[in-house]
Amino acid sequence: MKIQQIYTGCMAQAAYYLESNGEAAIFDPLREVQPYIAKAHADQAKIKYIFETHFHADFVSGHLDLAKKTGAQIIYGPTAAPEFEAVIATDNQEFKVGNYTVKAIHTPGHTLESTCYLLTDENGKEHGIITGDTLFIGDVGRPDLAQALVEDLTTEKLASFLYDSLRNKIMTLSDDLIVYPSHGAGSACGKNMSKETTDTLGNQKKTNYALRADMTREEFIKELLDGLGTPPAYFPQNVMMNIQGYESLDQVIEKSLKPLQPYEFEALANESEAIILDVRHENDFVKAHIPKSIFIGIQGNFAPWVGALVMDVKQPLLLITPEGKEEEAITRLSRVGFDHVIGYLEGGIESWKKAGFETDSIASISPEQFASELNDKCIIVDSRKPTEYEAERIENALNIPLDTVNSNLDSVPKNDNFYLHCAGGYRSVIMASILKSRGYHNMVNVEKGMSGIRNTSVPLIHFVCPSTLK
Numbered sequence: 001m002k003i004q005q006i007y008t009g010c011m012a013q014a015a016y017y018l019e020s021n022g023e024a025a026i027f028d029p030l031r032e033v034q035p036y037i038a039k040a041h042a043d044q045a046k047i048k049y050i051f052e053t054h055f056h057a058d059f060v061s062g063h064l065d066l067a068k069k070t071g072a073q074i075i076y077g078p079t080a081a082p083e084f085e086a087v088i089a090t091d092n093q094e095f096k097v098g099n100y101t102v103k104a105i106h107t108p109g110h111t112l113e114s115t116c117y118l119l120t121d122e123n124g125k126e127h128g129i130i131t132g133d134t135l136f137i138g139d140v141g142r143p144d145l146a147q148a149l150v151e152d153l154t155t156e157k158l159a160s161f162l163y164d165s166l167r168n169k170i171m172t173l174s175d176d177l178i179v180y181p182s183h184g185a186g187s188a189c190g191k192n193m194s195k196e197t198t199d200t201l202g203n204q205k206k207t208n209y210a211l212r213a214d215m216t217r218e219e220f221i222k223e224l225l226d227g228l229g230t231p232p233a234y235f236p237q238n239v240m241m242n243i244q245g246y247e248s249l250d251q252v253i254e255k256s257l258k259p260l261q262p263y264e265f266e267a268l269a270n271e272s273e274a275i276i277l278d279v280r281h282e283n284d285f286v287k288a289h290i291p292k293s294i295f296i297g298i299q300g301n302f303a304p305w306v307g308a309l310v311m312d313v314k315q316p317l318l319l320i321t322p323e324g325k326e327e328e329a330i331t332r333l334s335r336v337g338f339d340h341v342i343g344y345l346e347g348g349i350e351s352w353k354k355a356g357f358e359t360d361s362i363a364s365i366s367p368e369q370f371a372s373e374l375n376d377k378c379i380i381v382d383s384r385k386p387t388e389y390e391a392e393r394i395e396n397a398l399n400i401p402l403d404t405v406n407s408n409l410d411s412v413p414k415n416d417n418f419y420l421h422c423a424g425g426y427r428s429v430i431m432a433s434i435l436k437s438r439g440y441h442n443m444v445n446v447e448k449g450m451s452g453i454r455n456t457s458v459p460l461i462h463f464v465c466p467s468t469l470k
Contacts (some may be wrong), residue, residue, distance in 0.1 A: 001100065001121040003128065005180060006035070007197055010301050011059060011335060012186035014197055016130055020098025020122065025049040026072075027117065027130050028182050029062035031249050031335050036066060047072045049095060051102065053132025053182060054114040055080070055242045057145045057235035058189055058304070060337045065248055077115025078106045083244045089115065098122075107134045107169050109162020110141030110189075112150065116170065128178035129201070134162070135170060136181045138194035140210040142228055145189075145235055159221040171211060175202025186301065188235075188308075191227055232403070234307035238337050241313070249334055256330045256341035262355035265318060265345045274316040274342055277306070279329050280349070281322075282429035286362040286445060288349055293320065295433035298329055300426045303336045308403045309434065313337035319344040362432050364445040367452030370419060374458060379418035381443070383431045384450070388423060391463045392450065402427045405434055412440060421446035421453065 006015045008030060016027040017039055024045040026036050040047050047070040050063045054077070063074050064084065074086040075095065081088075089095075089104035096102075099122035107116050110133040117130040133141035143158035177200065183189050184197045192209070205211050209223060260268065269276055269290075276293035278285055279302065285295040296305045298321070307313075319341055321329050326344045333341060345352060353359060365373075380397040382389050389399040400408050402422070412435060420443045422428040432445050446453065454460065 001119060001127040003119065003180070004039075005197060007184070009186075010332070011303060012184050012193075012301075013059060014180070014182055014184065016180055018097055018100060018102070018119065019043050019045050020100040022046065023048045023096075023098040025051055025095075025097045025102065026066060027051045028053055028056070028132065029066055031060050031062045031065070032331055033062040033066040033069060033249075036062075037069060040070075045098075046070070048097060049073055049075055049102070051075045051095075051117055051130070052080075053077075053116065053130065053134070054111045055082075055146075055239050056133075056182075057231070057239050058183075058187065058307075059335050060238055060241050060246060062249070063242075064245055065250075068248070075104070077104055077113050079108070080113035081243075105129075105169050107131075107162075107165035109143055109158055109165045110134055111146040111158075112153070112161075114141070114165075118173070126174055126177060128180055129170070129173065130180045130182075131170070132182045133189050134165060135179060135204070135208075136183060136190050136193045137179065137196045137199045137204065138208055139190040139192040140166065140208070140224065142190055142231070143224065144228060145231055145239070149239070155225065156221055159224050160217060162224070163217050163220045166211060170201070171205060171213075173201055175200060175205065177201040179204055188229075188232055188304065191229070229403075232304070232308040233311035234313055234336055237313045238307075241337050246337070247339055249331070252334050252339045253327060253330055256339075256343070257327055258343040259326075259346035260318075260343040261346060262352050262357055265343065265352075266357060268342060269318055272316055272318075272342065274318045275310060276318045276320065277310075278320040278349075278433070279322075279325070280320060282426055283447075284349075285429060285433065286364040288353065288359040288361055289433070290320065290349070290352060291358060291360045292437045293433065294437060295429050297426060297429075298322070298325055298332065302329075303332045303338075305402075305430065306333060306338060307336040309406065309430070310338070311406075314340055317341045320349060321345075323348060360436065362429065362436065362445050363443070364429075364447055366447050367456050367458075370421075370446045370453065371456035371458045374419075379413050379416055381412065381418050381420045381431075383420060383422045383427050388450075392454075393461050394453070394458060395461050400431075402431050405431050409438065413442065414440070415442075417442045417444065419444050419446055422449040424449045424451050 024040045091106040101120040103118040144155040279298040382397040
């Protein structure tokens with residue numbers, strides 16, 4: 001069977017391309033659709049269907065642009081109610097893609113319309129199943145993203161639906177089926193995803209905590225809900241864009257790709273409510289940046305962090321980018337629904353400085369210097385996730401995870417200088433930029449974060465599993 005996973009690491013998202021006998025289908029496409037069109041063109045195939053596993057929360061799908069450009073039909077599972085033309089499949093309805101068969105299997109739980117797609121090859125052999133956010137490698141989809149859309153729908157009810165979907169619809173299938181999920185490690189759509197992005201269903205039955213054969217409904221619900229963090233604020237906004245529709249990406253790029261001279265940029269920054277978003281490398285940002293700008297580097301998990309920290313997809317943005325990265329930044333922002341870039345600084349930070357405008361900087365030191373300065377009176381803020389902090393940390397460090405900084409400003413030291421670190425240096429600079437924009441200037445960033453600190457004399461506390469204690 002010719003099926004290809006198209007994995008986008010910075011989004012931890014997988015789309016799929018299926019082709020047979022001159023016909024093709026795309027599953028859960030990202031918003032920039034030209035790569036899918038090019039792939040089908042190379043195979044001399046026509047894209048016949050666009051299969052959506054559910055209304056996505058963590059990204060804006062490319063279904064509408066792809067359908068408009070190819071004439072393909074958009075397919076959703078039962079109960080979906082999009083506000084545009086689409087085929088709403090019935091449970092077990094089959095679709096032909098060349099000599100292959102795609103069967104829609106309704107699996108509510110992550111959302112009510114969540115649907116998996118069983119793939120059967122030209123010989124009638126069941127090859128794999130595209131599981132969307134119903135089943136991941138090592139995890140299952142969180143059930144707390146859709147309840148706000150339906151009255152009286154609770155997280156517990158959705159978890160119970162997911163329990164039934166997994167046991168009655170998925171676990172009854174053949175062990176040699178290949179599981180093709182929509183996300184891998186790093187996605188906020190689950191809590192325990194593997195770095196692997198495919199596996200056999202049989203192995204998942206053995207290793208995935210949520211597929212234990214002897215697991216009761218009550219145990220499943222408890223374990224599934226335990227440790228779920230608050231979903232990012234942009235998630236429900238992306239859901240509504242996927243349900244209601246959105247502006248074409250071509251139009252978004254055309255209106256957003258607007259070069260601005262420094263004086264124009266400064267005037268727009270002062271006159272509008274735009275956030276200045278600097279997407280250069282953190283090492284460049286700490287040396288010189290526009291005062292009150294926010295750093296979120298394009299080389300990292302850029303779009304998800306913008307969604308988690310800027311939060312409102314309608315927020316106007318002004319961009320500072322590395323030269324030649326302007327369109328890439330606009331495109332990647334659009335993946336999570338941020339379509340309101342109003343321009344970028346032509347010539348970047350160098351043109352800003354040449355025009356005589358003020359810049360700011362962030363105090364930043366090496367891990368070795370941090371080790372030499374560390375004493376019992378030092379205040380340390382750790383911006384990593386709680387799980388990272390629990391596994392390994394500096395004694396007495398204060399944990400303020402980056403994604404909570406906007407709601408936890410009261411926890412940040414106000415009157416005393418403090419050191420700020422993360423795992424590798426990316427997140428700590430994001431946090432420092434947010435704090436500086438809010439008037440905090442009393443932090444020192446530790447370059448390379450824990451990956452550098454680990455190689456110094458700084459003593460660290462490590463988690464010890466209780467089962468290893470005698």
